Amino acid sequence: MDRQEVTRRIIHVDMDAFYASVEQRDNPDLRGRPLAVGGAGRRGVVAAASYEARRFGVRSAMPSVTAQRKCPDLVFVRPRFDVYRAVSAQIHAIFARFTPVIQPLSLDEAYLDVTNPLQAYPSATAIATAIRAQIHDATGLTASAGVSYNKFLAKLASDYRKPNGQFVITPRMGPDFVANLPVEDFHGIGPATAARMHALGIRTGLDLRTQPLSRLLRQFGKAADFYYGIARGIDERPVEVNRPRRxxxxxxxxxxxxxxxxxxxxxxxxxxxxxxxxxxxxxxxxxxxxxxxxxxxxxxxxxxxxxxxxxxxxxxxxxxxxxxxxxxxxxxxxxxxxxxxxxxxxxxxxxxxxxxxxxxx
Missing domain, CATH: 3.30.1490.100 (DNA polymerase, Y-family, little finger domain)
Structure with a gap:
């Protein structure tokens, strides 16, 4: 493992059910109820689902008719993007107290490189804890965080203790943590690619690690180098400040x-x-x-x-x-x-x- 990977400290912060949580915060009658943000019509789509709705299998990007079939008591609320953007600005202002190296992924999640933080903290874990506490104090909302030595593992870690939690994957843990995961749980491997990997007998990170780079190049082209690296817990991508989504x-x-x-x-x-x-x-x-x-x-x-x-x-x-x-x-x-x-x-x-x-x- 090279020196850069060992010394980098990356945090992935992901708000918990962001749109739905904002709606429940602002309307007490919605708290504790299965809630979907989006359109309720035949052509509607769920933009976000509360955790109460997720227990019924309701997920973002799901057609609304499917969501209602899974959860007959589901309450639909139209999205208020002006409110979500205002809350997101509060959250990103908190990020900026700790580091200038911030890569927003959406209104509710971002990567932070805290290798050289603006404030003195004993560890990246302590910084993640402080960020989550300040977000809650400022907005009344909860966030989850993942801490690791690269972006791929930090994002995996943020999912590990959701909601309202955080998890750390150290350099020593990284390769073994990846080895035990199904490939469909890897960020960067979508359903179609996972299906292709299954057809090739690649079902876990360990299976992926055993593949020669030459075979991955034949099967997956330019993505092969990325897959080869993440199977070993390696991801050299930098946190890109102000990287626009194209x-x-x-x-x-x-x-x-x-x-x-x-x-x-x-x-x-x-x-x-x-x-x-x-x-x-x-x-x-x-x-x-x-x-x-x-x-x-x-x-x-x-x-x-x-x-x-x-x-x-x-x-x-x-x-x-x-x-x-x-x-x-x-x-x-x-x-x-x-x-x-x-x-x-x-x-x-x-x-x-x-x-x-x-x-x-």
Whole structure:
């Protein structure tokens, strides 16, 4: 393990059920009740779920009709992004008391590099404890934190004692901690990649560690180096200050190739719900929609369109994506993967920039 990995001190702070907790804080009648932030209609998506709702299996990015089926007593509240942004600003001001090296991931989570903190504390663990206490004093909300020597392990650690807890993964613990985890629990390995790994006999961090880099490169391309490292508890990525998120997307590899428009419509609708749920979670929307199509011969095309008005909701995103996909039908060969991405990001509710009129028409 190199010297940089051993000496770095990284904290990942993640607010507990942030949007839902803000709503329960501001409305005592909602406390203790299963709550979802999002739209309750047929096309609605859960942006956040309280812990009471999570016990029924309700999760963010889930279609609202599914959430209501799982939890008939679920209460829906429309999101208030102006309030969430104001609370997020309070939280980030607290982060800045401890370090200038902050990488926000969304309104409710961030990485902090406290290798050289602004205040004298005996350890990164003590800093994480102080941050969580100050957040609670300022906002009345709870946060969880993970402390480790790199970003990958810090994020894993923050999930380990949720809610309202923290966990430390030391350099000595790192490789063994990773070895026992299922690959689907790794941040950076999504459902489609996990399924591919399962098909290759890779189910745990230890299985991943036994794979030669050459095989990982053949199977996963440029992501192979990252997978090779995290299987050993190694992640050299720096905490990037003011790193802007460029896009929000999702894709799906199908068990059976798609040939018919009806199947493609259903897949695009599902992907659009998932992507919009992620946008809601981050308080974002965007003006550019892109569709990726991969055929069964692995040929791939990407189609995108930028519009003046940002995406409004999941049905709007789905319609824009279907308009992009329609010229590809009927396909000459089966479609094995579809993806939907929103880019040209801006905060939800932000007014679009004024457009300059064209000189000619």
């Amino acid at each position: 896009s929000v997307g999702a894709e799906r590899t199908f068990d059976a190739d798609i040939h018919e428009w009806v199947g493609a419509q259903a897949a695009i609708a599902d992907l659009s719900e998932r992507v919009w749920g992620r946008c809601l979670t981050r308080g974002l929307t965007g003006i550019t929609v892109t569709v990726k199509v991969k055929y069964n011969d692995f040929r791939q095309i990407v189609r995108g369109r930028t519009e003046a008005e940002p995406v409004r909701d999941a049905p709007d995103l789905g319609q824009r994506a279907m308009d992009l996909l329609a010229p590809c039908f009927p396909p000459r060969r089966g479609i094995r993967l579809l993806g939907v991405t929103v880019s040209g990001l801006r905060e939800a509710g932000e007014e679009p920039a004024p457009r300059q009129l064209a000189l000619f028409g």
